[in-house]
């Protein structure tokens with residue numbers, strides 16, 4: 001079997017980027033024969049950015065309800081909250097001890113923080129926590145704990161999966177073949193979904209379209225997407241337009257081709273946005289209804305998460321950590 005694994009950080013409300021970059025491809029992969037899937041809520045990761053406990057909890061509930069509304073079947077896939085599997089943090093330490101510090105220096109999130117500091121004339125590491133620096137090691141532990149083969153993600157996460165391969169290789173080299181080398185699965189059509197302002201859709205840029213925004217709010221947000229000032233009738237550049245990029249993420253090849261032609265023919269921005277809104281809403285509306293029903297029963301979601309974690313620990317995490325403790329020379333807890 002092929003093991004497919006992916007997680008979402010519980011730092012905010014899930015958005016269209018999370019859906020097209022991770023949730024939709026992950027659920028499509030999990031429907032294939034011979035696939036065993038692991039989908040989880042990365043709440044340890046959330047602490048790197050969020051210090052408001054209520055927000056972490058709210059986001060955990062929202063992201064869990066989102067997975068379920070999008071079709072995740074907890075009887076067929078492993079579905080859990082990262083912090084309910086504390087073996088994750090123990091494995092993080094074992095990997096930390098083989099992870100090259102120089103490699104971590106090159107991680108995008110850390111480098112971006114250093115670059116900002118340099119521009120502001122500050123110390124390189126001003127305001128940078130060790131948590132941010134270690135982020136890729138924690139993420140590697142998520143993946144290696146279940147020896148995942150494939151990790152469906154948006155392009156922004158590819159570097160982290162390459163790091164997981166590197167740490168796995170180093171560990172295997174020193175202690176024997178314990179880990180499978182994971183591979184990132186990126187849908188090139190939507191590798192980076194743009195947000196309202198044309199930059200990558202991201203909680204950090206405050207430019208997101210919430211996946212389950214009510215229909216009216218979705219419409220308002222879509223009409224607020226930034227475009228160039230070309231008038232109706234003027235040919236428009238499809239590839240360079242966020243309206244087109246977003247449309248393509250929700251449309252078939254034939255619909256996308258027709259939309260590209262409409263751009264060449266000078267479609268008005270208002271009309272292009274109307275079509276985009278309708279296209280997104282058609283796909284999302286049925287799931288939005290399920291989401292609203294699910295989120296009304298947090299206790300059911302909570303029970304599912306706990307049950308998932310308990311089972312996945314017993315089946316995989318606990319025995320793996322036993323083997324790893326033995327391999328590195330720590331006492332057997334079993």
Ligand code: TYM
Nearest residue numbers: 006007008009017018021022042142153154191192193201
């Ligand atoms: P996070 O929570 O930032 O994003 C979750 C997933 O959504 C994808 N994504 C996007 N894809 C396309 N376009 C966008 N604009 C966009 N924005 C977000 C991300 O690429 C990601 O796949 N560290 C991870 C969570 C994580 C994880 C893991 C993922 C923790 N452990 C292990 C995979 C395997 C993160 O912060 O993703």
